[in-house]
Amino acid sequence: METHGRDTILISTQSTATRRRIILFPLPFQGHINPMLQLANILHNQGFDITIIHTEYNSPIHSNHPHFTFKSISDRFFELETKADAGVILQYLNRSCEDPFRDCLTGLLVEYGEGSVSCLITDAGFHFTQAVADSVKLPRMVLRTSSLGCVLAYVALPFSSESGYFNLTKEDSNYETSVPEFPLMKVKDIVKMTNNPESMGEFVSDMLHQMKASSGIIWNTFQELEEPALETISHDFSIPSFTLGPFHKYFPASSSSLIEQDRSVLSWLDNQAPKSVIYISFGSVALITESEFQEVAHGLANIGLPFLWVVRPGIVPGSQWLEALPEKFLESVGDGGRIVKWAPQQDVLAHPATGCFWTHCGWNSTLESICEGVPMVCSPCFVDQPVNARYVSDVWKIGVLLEDGFDRVGIERAIKRVMVEKEGEEIRERITSLKEKVNLSLEEGGSSHQSLKGLVDYILSF
Numbered sequence: 503m504e505t506h507g508r509d510t511i512l513i514s515t516q517s518t519a520t521r522r523r524i525i526l527f528p529l530p531f532q533g534h535i536n537p538m539l540q541l542a543n544i545l546h547n548q549g550f551d552i553t554i555i556h557t558e559y560n561s562p563i564h565s566n567h568p569h570f571t572f573k574s575i576s577d578r579f580f581e582l583e584t585k586a587d588a589g590v591i592l593q594y595l596n597r598s599c600e601d602p603f604r605d606c607l608t609g610l611l612v613e614y615g616e617g618s619v620s621c622l623i624t625d626a627g628f629h630f631t632q633a634v635a636d637s638v639k640l641p642r643m644v645l646r647t648s649s650l651g652c653v654l655a656y657v658a659l660p661f662s663s664e665s666g667y668f669n670l671t672k673e674d675s676n677y678e679t680s681v682p683e684f685p686l687m688k689v690k691d692i693v694k695m696t697n698n699p700e701s702m703g704e705f706v707s708d709m710l711h712q713m714k715a716s717s718g719i720i721w722n723t724f725q726e727l728e729e730p731a732l733e734t735i736s737h738d739f740s741i742p743s744f745t746l747g748p749f750h751k752y753f754p755a756s757s758s759s760l761i762e763q764d765r766s767v768l769s770w771l772d773n774q775a776p777k778s779v780i781y782i783s784f785g786s787v788a789l790i791t792e793s794e795f796q797e798v799a800h801g802l803a804n805i806g807l808p809f810l811w812v813v814r815p816g817i818v819p820g821s822q823w824l825e826a827l828p829e830k831f832l833e834s835v836g837d838g839g840r841i842v843k844w845a846p847q848q849d850v851l852a853h854p855a856t857g858c859f860w861t862h863c864g865w866n867s868t869l870e871s872i873c874e875g876v877p878m879v880c881s882p883c884f885v886d887q888p889v890n891a892r893y894v895s896d897v898w899k900i901g902v903l904l905e906d907g908f909d910r911v912g913i914e915r916a917i918k919r920v921m922v923e924k925e926g927e928e929i930r931e932r933i934t935s936l937k938e939k940v941n942l943s944l945e946e947g948g949s950s951h952q953s954l955k956g957l958v959d960y961i962l963s964f
């Protein structure tokens with residue numbers, strides 16, 4: 503086994519008899535592109551040639567992956583209304599990409615010749631691709647970039663206005679109660695998942711249906727983290743599941759970053775005391791309101807600990823970047839706080855100065871935090887994030903959930919629980935133990951290592 507970069511692992515290339523090609527197709531969002539390109543690298547390292555079909559919108563940077571062939575297809579993404587809900591956007595992409603994808607795939611199969619492409623691997627969210635793959639008799643596997651737990655929640659939850667949940671507000675008496683269909687979640691959690699339960703329900707139903715019709719599911723998770731969920735999924739989905747994650751432990755995400763990462767933060771971190779810094783990032787798509795943004799700032803100022811805050815331009819709709827900060831905020835925090843547009847997140851989490859991660863609980867961020875043993879404070883915004891946050895706080899107990907949104911008093915209390923109090927030490931012990939389990943799973947004979955071998959054999963059997 504070779505080591506690569508900071509703390510990543512390359513499993514030695516197998517001596518596969520024939521070098522065969524795999525065609526992959528990611529959804530065009532950072533949290534989906536990262537794991538798909540990591541998976542492509544993992545499979546390339548196992549002896550496969552790689553072609554990536556991608557949309558014009560959020561195109562990966564080709565020059566960062568000279569060993570892959572890229573084919574771009576039109577997506578008409580810019581015809582979409584900017585404020586559309588996730589379900590609407592995903593269903594739109596499933597329609598707008600269908601013809602260009604079919605043309606591209608058919609052309610590639612002719613170009614590569616019969617028998618030279620082993621299979622298609624698409625993001626599970628591109629559910630239309632199953633019918634295309636069937637029509638050209640190519641096996642299709644899916645990469646599901648969320649947790650297994652999220653898919654269990656998607657199977658169980660009634661996404662429709664008629665369910666009566668999605669229009670409830672704080673004033674309703676059952677807002678704080680568990681949802682009977684998936685008791686880990688409270689009504690207030692699922693309300694956050696979508697503003698448009700109909701389109702979300704339609705998307706989820708199409709995705710689950712076509713996942714079941716696929717030849718197998720690849721998950722960016724590891725068995726020891728989600729054992730009960732894996733058992734349920736293996737029972738309910740009669741196709742193989744491969745849990746070979748976390749993918750970024752094989753290959754870091756920096757090369758697939760769509761935004762330039764500000765690496766100057768690493769030397770700033772070098773000057774901070776061990777485990778003293780609060781790292782804050784809400785990922786690549788979540789939005790917060792101006793008043794929520796200001797509560798974050800006030801909360802950080804009141805805590806008085808050093809912080810590194812990723813403020814993505816546009817995270818506050820209508821704002822260019824930092825205009826909405828409270829007056830004199832930057833002067834008052836001085837060198838005790840850094841704000842950047844985009845950070846080298848995995849390096850930040852691996853840095854000894856980082857003490858906790860205040861996160862939106864995107865699945866990649868959650869896994870990256872687990873892999874570095876960094877306790878979390880959770881502010882989930884939408885789609886799968888509220889599910890991940892419940893697993894982090896209530897099941898794995900490796901973080902604290904900001905139950906009542908962004909309010910400076912609650913923020914200060916939650917971060918102190920993790921950074922200062924005894925409870926924080928216990929949380930750190932539990933997440934450190936998970937970090938050790940991740941490392942074991944990737945070693946020769948470990949569950950992820952075995953699952954990768956199983957996946958390679960399975961693909962070679964097509």
Ligand code: UDP
Nearest residue numbers: 533785786787812844845847864865866867
């Ligand atoms: N990320 C990054 N720099 C940042 C913030 C995030 O490189 O400043 C990366 C992060 O490491 C992760 C991805 O962007 O791999 C975000 O994916 P996630 O699933 O956590 O959230 P999403 O962006 O899909 O909401």
